Amino acid sequence: MGQLKKYKEIRAISYAGSLRRKLETIGDIDILCTVEKDKETLVIDKFIHLPEVDRVLAHGSTKASIMTDENIQIDLRAVHPESYGAALQYFTGSKNHNVAIREIAVKKGYTINEYGVYSLKNKTTSIAGKTEAEVYNSIGLQYIPPEIRENRGEIEAAKNKTLPVLVQVKDMLGDTHIHTDFSDGANTIDQMAEKAIELGWEWIILCDHSQSLKIANGVSIKDMRKKLDIIHNYNAKYSDINILCGSEVDILSDGSLDYPDEVLRDLDYVTVSIHTGFKETEEQITGRILKSFENKYVNTLSHPTGRIIRRRDSYAINMEKVLEGARQYGVFLEINAFPERLDLTDIYCKKAGEMGIRMAIGSDAHNLNHMEYVPYGVYVAQRGWLEKKDIINTLHFNELAKALKKRR
Numbered sequence: 448m449g450q451l452k453k454y455k456e457i458r459a460i461s462y463a464g465s466l467r468r469k470l471e472t473i474g475d476i477d478i479l480c481t482v483e484k485d486k487e488t489l490v491i492d493k494f495i496h497l498p499e500v501d502r503v504l505a506h507g508s509t510k511a512s513i514m515t516d517e518n519i520q521i522d523l524r525a526v527h528p529e530s531y532g533a534a535l536q537y538f539t540g541s542k543n544h545n546v547a548i549r550e551i552a553v554k555k556g557y558t559i560n561e562y563g564v565y566s567l568k569n570k571t572t573s574i575a576g577k578t579e580a581e582v583y584n585s586i587g588l589q590y591i592p593p594e595i596r597e598n599r600g601e602i603e604a605a606k607n608k609t610l611p612v613l614v615q616v617k618d619m620l621g622d623t624h625i626h627t628d629f630s631d632g633a634n635t636i637d638q639m640a641e642k643a644i645e646l647g648w649e650w651i652i653l654c655d656h657s658q659s660l661k662i663a664n665g666v667s668i669k670d671m672r673k674k675l676d677i678i679h680n681y682n683a684k685y686s687d688i689n690i691l692c693g694s695e696v697d698i699l700s701d702g703s704l705d706y707p708d709e710v711l712r713d714l715d716y717v718t719v720s721i722h723t724g725f726k727e728t729e730e731q732i733t734g735r736i737l738k739s740f741e742n743k744y745v746n747t748l749s750h751p752t753g754r755i756i757r758r759r760d761s762y763a764i765n766m767e768k769v770l771e772g773a774r775q776y777g778v779f780l781e782i783n784a785f786p787e788r789l790d791l792t793d794i795y796c797k798k799a800g801e802m803g804i805r806m807a808i809g810s811d812a813h814n815l816n817h818m819e820y821v822p823y824g825v826y827v828a829q830r831g832w833l834e835k836k837d838i839i840n841t842l843h844f845n846e847l848a849k850a851l852k853k854r855r
Contacts, residue, residue, distance in 0.1 A: 448460070448462070448478065450497055450499075451478065451480065451494065451523070454490060454493060456482045456483045456486040456489060456490050457480050457481070457482050457490060458480075458481045458482060458483065458528060459480065459481045459528070459531060460478065460479070460480040460481075461478070461479055461480075461535055462476065462477065462478060462479075463477040463478065463479045463535060463538040463539045463540075464476070464477035464538060464539060464540060465477075465540070467539050467593045468539060468540065468541065468593050468594055468596060468597075468830070469593075469594050469826040469827075469829065469830060470830075471756060471789045471792075471793075471827070472756065472757075474520070475512075475519070475520035475521065475522055476519060476520070476521045476522070477521075477522050477524075477538055478521065478522065478523045478524070479523075479524050479526065479531070479534055479535050479538055480523065480524070480525050480526070481525070481526055481527065481528045481531045482525050487508055487509045487525040488508045488509075490523075490525055491506060491507070491508065491509065491510065491511045491523065491525060494511055494513070494523050495511050495513055497513075499515045499516055499517075500513045500514070500515060500516075501513075501514050501515055501516045501518075502514050504520065509524065509525045509526070510522070510523065510524040510525065511523050524538070526561075528577065529563070529573065529576060529577055530561065530562045530563055530573070530576050530577075531576075531577060531578070532575075532576050532577050532578035532579045532580070532581055532582055533559065533560070533561055533562055533563045533564065533573075533575070533576035533579075533582055534561045534562070534576075535579055536548075536559075536579045536582050536583075537559075537560065537561035538561065539593050539596065540596065541596055541597050541598065543597065543598035544591075544596040544597060544598045544601070544602070546598075547598050547602050548583075548586070548588075548602065551586050551587075551588075551602070552564065552586050553567070555586055555587070556568070557574075557585065557586060558570065559582065559586075562576065563575060563576030563582075564576055564581075564582055564585045564586070583605065587606065588602065588605040588606060589604075589605040589608055589610050590605075591605050591610065592610070592613055592829070594613060594826070594829040594830045595610075595611075595613075595829070595830065595832055597830075599797070611832045611833070611834050612834055612835070613828075613829045613832070613833070613834065614825060614828050614829060614833050614834055614835045614837065614838050614841065615825070615835075616821075616822045616825045618825075618835050618838070618840075618841045619648070619808065619821055619822075619825065619838075619840045619841065620648060620649040620650065620840060620841060620842065620843060620844075620847075621643070621648045621649055621650040621651050621652070621840055621844075621847070622643070622648065622651050622652065622808070622809060622810050622812065622818060622821055622840070623652045623654070623693075623716070623718070623747065623781070623807040623808065623809040623839065623840060624652065624654050624695070624718065624749060624781065624783065624807070624809020624810060624811050624812070625639055625651055625652065625653050625654060625809075625810065625811075625812045625818065626653075626654065626655055626656070626695075626811070626812060626813045627639055627653055627655055629653075629655045629666050629670060629674050630655035630656040630660075630663055630664045630665060630666050631655075631656060631663040631664050631813060632655065632812070632813045632814065633813060633814040633815075634814055634815055636653065636674075636677055636678065636681065636690070637681070638815060639651065639653065639812070639815070639818070640681065640685070640687075640688050640690060642815045642818050643688050643818065644687050644688050646818060646819070648688065649688070649689065649843060649844050650688065650689040650690070650691060650844045650847060651688065651689075651690055651691070652690075652691040652692075652693045652715070652716045652809075653674075653678065653690060653691070653692060653693060654693040654694055654695040654716065654718055654749075654809070655674070655694060655695065656694075656695050656697070657694055657695065657696040657697050657704075657705035657706055658671075658705055658706065659697050659699070659705045660697055660705075660722055663722075665697075665705075666694070668706065668710055671694065671706070671710060671714075674692060675692050675713060675714075678690050678691075678692045679692075689844045691715035691716050691847075691848075691851075692714055692715050692716070693714055693715055693716030693717060693718060693746075694706065694711075694714055694716075694717060694718070695718050695719075695720055695749055696711070696717055696718070696719050696720070697719075697720065697721070697722055697723070698719050698720065698721050698735050698736060698738075698739045699723075699735075700723070700724055700735070701735070701738070702734060702735040702736075702737070702738025702739055703738070703739075704717075704719065704739060704742055704745075708742070708744065711742070711744035712744055712855070714744070715848070715851060716746050716747070716851055717742075717744050717745050717746050717747075718745075718746060718747040718748070718749045718781065718807070718809070719736075719739045719745050719747070719748055719749065720748070720749035720750060721735065721736070721753060721762070725753065725759075725762045726762075727762070727763070728763055729763035729764060729765055730765075732762050732763055732764050733764055733765040733768050733769060736748060736751075736764070736769055736772070737768065737769070737772045740772045740773065740775075740776040740778050741776070743854045743855055744854070744855065745776075745778055745854075746778065746779055746807075746851055746854070747778065747779040747780065747781050747807045748769070748773065748778060748779075748780055748781060749781045749783060749809065749811075750781060750783040750788050750790040750791075750811070751764070751766070751769060751780055751781065751790060751791050751795075752764055752766070752790050752791065752792070752795075753790070754788070754790055755787050755788060756786075756787050756788070756789065757787075758787065761790075766795055766798075770795070770798060770799055770802055770804065771802075773799070773804050774802050774803065774804050776854070777853060777854055778804075779804070779805050779806060779807045779839060780795075780799055780804055780805075780806055780807070781806070781807050781808070781809050782796065782806050782807070782808045782809070782824040782827050782828055783809055783811050783824070784808055784809060784810050784811065784820040784821050784822070784823045784824030784825075784827075785810065785811040785817070785820055785823075786820060786823055788811065789823060789824075789827050791806070791827070791831075792827070792831075793827050793830035793831040794831070795831075796827060796828060796830070796831025796832075796833055797831040797832045797833075799831075799837075800831060800832055800833050800834075800837050805837055805838065805839055806828060806833060806837055806838050806839070807838075807839050807840065808821055808824035808825060808828065808838060808840045809824070810824070821840075
């Protein structure tokens with residue numbers, strides 16, 4: 448995309464397909480552009496001769512498919528400016544969304560394709576198509592953000608003008624889940640703080656593993672006291688960032704927590720998680736989680752389903768009961784932004800939002816670069832219809848501190 452944006456012949460350019468809808472996994476990459484008149488062939492020719500191209504799969508005067516040297520297929524399509532919105536809507540998908548949109552159009556006496564919106568009585572002249580908003584508005588709908596185009600209620604909401612105002616990356620003021628070298632992280636507290644300042648954040652929460660998780664160098668009670676002192680001294684000395692001392696506390700086999708209450712009460716933030724007993728029954732795992740919620744010091748449940756994309760399925764868990772428990776006890780649910788996790792999923796995020804459960808987006812960073820994963824969590828939130836009010840990362844520090852003490 449960066450290379451293509453340098454071409455002076457290109458007037459507008461955008462991703463399409465599953466990448467634009469921000470799915471957690473994608474196949475090929477679809478790109479759509481408009482170009483100066485009669486320059487389509489020139490742009491396509493430049494595209495297939497980019498240095499990253501390993502081989503050309505197919506090409507014509509207005510479209511081409513290539514395979515990169517990293518074995519990623521990229522499809523580029525050049526369209527007329529008058530059709531750009533219609534084409535972008537069409538090639539963004541999803542298929543189910545587009546089918547439903549076209550059914551509405553037919554009922555209103557129109558037909559929609561990648562070239563525009565046409566009257567069924569006059570299919571030669573487009574009445575809309577330059578922008579996506581034109582396409583949606585022409586059939587009586589609000590513009591629908593690409594992240595929620597899955598035919599899961601967005602069309603009805605667009606009819607009623609009740610679509611959510613989706614949370615944005617720019618709304619993020621901090622990260623709720625960061626590891627340091629106190630457990631299995633690679634960097635010091637100071638280094639993580641400096642990175643947070645670089646990212647423009649107002650606050651961060653440091654959540655090293657609790658004592659029993661030996662494989663991750665879990666923090667002993669003695670070392671946790673030391674960590675609390677270091678963070679207290681840092682906050683007293685510097686004003687560029689606010690650091691909260693938290694912990695990712697293991698939920699033990701009986702649902703109790705890996706630190707006693709006299710430790711938990713001194714922490715600013717407690718996120719609980721399951722790292723053992725993955726093969727237990729649904730009743731056992733769900734019971735452990737619900738039992739942990741009873742502890743008044745618990746703020747959040749981290750990576751709730753335990754899945755790792757393409758490596759490990761979710762453990763057996765009754766998410767409906769977990770959602771109800773979170774609502775009952777006022778526990779936040781994490782959207783773990785680590786690319787291999789993206790847990791909670793968009794489907795459950797939507798359910799949580801509908802139940803009034805707020806979410807915490809955590810990078811689960813184990814080094815400085817991982818702190819840049821927060822946007823991936825935002826994308827999950829967007830696909831789950833979540834708004835700014837649904838995410839605690841949008842709170843300013845004083846508001847956050849107040850929210851974290853609400854149960855105590």
